[in-house]
Amino acid sequence: MTKPDLTQGTAVVTANRFNPSVLSQIWFVKNGITGENDFGPTSILSPEFVQIGTTNFNLFCTAEHLQFAPVGETSTWGKLTRETLGKILQTLPHTPFTAIGLNFIWRIRLNEGREGESLRQAFAGSSSVYRHFQEPNARFGAYLSKDYNGMRMRLTTLPTSKDGGESLSMTFNFHRALGEKPVEEMLGVLTKWDDALEYSRLLCDEVQGGIDK
Secondary structure (H helix, E strand, O other): OOOOEEEEEEEEEEEOOOOHHHOOHHHHHHOOOOOOOOOOOOOEEOOOOEEEEOOOEEEEEOOOEEEEEEOOOHHHHHHHHHHHHHHHHHOOOOOOEEEEEEEEEEEEEOOOOOHHHHHHHHHOOOOHHHHHOOOOOOOOOEEEEEEEOOEEEEEEEEEEEEOOEEEEEEEEEEEEEOOOOHHHHHHHHHOOHHHHHHHHHHHHHHHHHHHOO
């Protein structure tokens, strides 16, 4: 059976107002987040936004949000995010944080020549609206949401075309609105990275299994 591909994993933090200019190269080095020679050619530091590229992570920050994307083997992403992003958040305790989210994007390959049939089998329910989509070229997706492990999990599935073939994109967002102890709560969410990733993998495996029947 074909295995789903994990194409992206990120942690996104929102705030009423970030100050990107604080995140200077000196700031990253002084706080032990990166070394002096860790900044790659894609790094941009300006008063309006900061983009950091290293061999371990990519970071993008504007006045509205901060996005952290670990790089390398997926098995190391959780530890890297907890340690590196965790340290960044702890050094910005007075920032008016509002929410944090863990995001995973998976790609499921569809069987060539059976794309519509596969998606119909996986997603077409009993609602009468589906009778309007009986054509072989019909495509299906879904939006699902529930509480999971102290977060709100949102799953969006959409058929996509890439590299001459069709696939199913499954985007997971594990969201947590922050309360009176935002830094402590965010650090708690970061400890759930591995669990959230494995749960997303489980759901993708189930969808892949249904499509491959």
